[in-house]
Amino acid sequence: MSASLVVGAQWGDEGKAKVIDYLSEKIDIIVRYQGGANAGHTVCVDNRKFVFHLIPSGILYPNAVCVLGNGVVIDPDAFISELESLEREGIAASDRILISDGSHIVLPYHRLVDEAREKAAGGNKIGTTKRGIGFCYADKVSRTGLRIGDLYSGLEERLKYIVELKNQELVNLHGLAPVSYDSLLAELKEFAARIKPMVVNTVIYLNDALKSGKTVLLEGAQGTALDIDFGTYPFVTSSNTTTGGAIAGSGISFQHLNEVYGIAKAYLTRVGEGPFPTELHGDEGEKLRQEGREYGATTGRPRRCGWFDTELIRHSARVNGLTGIVLTKIDILSIYDKIPVAVAYKRDGQTLPGFPTLGLERVEPVYEYLPGWNTDISGARSWDDLPPNCQAYIRKLEELTGVPIRFVSVGPNREQTIKLA
Incomplete structure (x- = not known):
């Protein structure tokens, strides 16, 4: 009886879809539990790019059943368009998708x-x-x-x-x-x-499947800092993106949940309005945006870019119960001689005890500066392939966040993923 959860640990756009695709190879059922067609999850496989808005990213594996849970809001036009797009690509999907009658x-x-x-x-x-x-x-x-x-x-x-x-x-x-x-x-x-053949009571389906020994992967949209309760309100999404939302939006028992993977970029991005303590402006922000190709998969809007924020990850670990982090897009940082990491917040001259509920727009980040590695790491396939300074950066983030980093992504494709011991 094993369920795992992939949750965005920042402001969304962390690379969840790639991680879900990577983890789905041995998963029986993938469940989207909240959000709607405002999400854009990008997966690159064999030089083909897929962008998912409603259908779970694991649909590319032919044996996986994909479920839209009761916490998802479904746009009929968007769903049918996405389904037909998959079928044009030669991916049979209709008989592997289930939709909650409560959505x-x-x-x-x-x-x-x-x-x-x-x-x-x-x-x-x-x-x-x-x-x-x-x-x-x-x-x-x-x-x-x-x-x-x-x-x-x-x-x-x-x-x-x-x-x-x-x-x-x-x-x-x-x-x-x-x-x-x-x-x-x-x-x-x-x-x-x-859609009539797809519509079922997914709460019964999922709990029966778990009891029979099936493996389930829960897929969220957006990120923790966009959660309606735990994010930077009012600049948030309209659903619970966190672990609690996964349980409420799928109906599975919390007793089945074994792993909670927090997906985090090695730097930070945000789309739309709202506070962003480590945001880079002007040429520096544009440099990171261009290097990381930071434009929304759904809207095409340019993403705001900044440095890694450990207070935000500690907040994510606290509200989600993270058992591990998947660190994505670390290859983008290869152009820097030194890399700032925010290690604390100050406001009115006082160090804050953690991520604040209110007043994030008034905090001042405290930085540590870590040495860069100035070499292309997109071809790395093991820990030993990574330069020492890159390894040190990863270990430092583990130390600062208090959460083990379980996987590292060095590029958009499946094979550009390193599993850490």
Whole structure:
């Protein structure tokens, strides 16, 4: 009865998809447990690049079953588009995907309201992807959402009530045109017919599978510092990205969870608004962005870049119960003679005891400077292939974070992964 979890330990974009793909080779079931099509998970295999938004990254292994858990919000258009894209690439996916009947559905008015609210916010915008994810979760909490299971029971009555309610908001609050009930009903019926063989009670399925000895890998989107409770609120996503969210968004018992891998870049990036203590600006920020090719897989937006922040990782370890770290993109740091690492925070002249709930925008990072290695490490395939200064950098991060580094990624491809003893 073995379940493992891959969670972003920073602000997302840490390279989770590559790690999930790497770990999935011997996994029976991969479960996406939260988020929606705002996520962009990139996997490179045999010089082919795949970007996943909803379907779990482990779908590339032909024997893996991929599950969209009850914590995921599903955009029908995005899901079908992704499914068809895989099939065009010769990857049979339809018979290996299961969808929770408790998952909520992202509908057109969610996207319309998201874009209108973000536009109206001006200088107070959050920096959403405008894909309606947050407003779908808001409807879930306010109990005005539509679930996958509703597609097969009482859809007309439920949808009519919701559309009437939402059209009042679109017209009266935002001055937008109403959505058509008839058109939306027809689209949802077509979607329901397409996915019907995939829809199950995934809570029962997953717990029965674990009891029968199947292995399960839980895949999260975004990162710990974007968690609705433990992130840099209000500049966060709309779901729980952390270990608690994995349990709530999949329905598996915590007793099955054996490993929690925190995925962390060897430096740091963030997309959208919000505080970022170690952020680099101007030419230095652009240098790291270009070297790391730091642009969003979903939006194409340039990512903000900065140095590794150990307080953030200690916070991730605390709220997730990390059993190990997978350190990604360390090859990008090969261009530096010395590498700053933030080891503590100060605010108003006082050292803080840890990652603060409030006021992160006012902290000043305290840096240690580690020697660089100035050599290409993308061809390294073992610990001994790494230069001594690179090895020292990794060991220093272990010491500072208090979490063992279990794997190191030196490039985007599967084979560019080093397992540490």
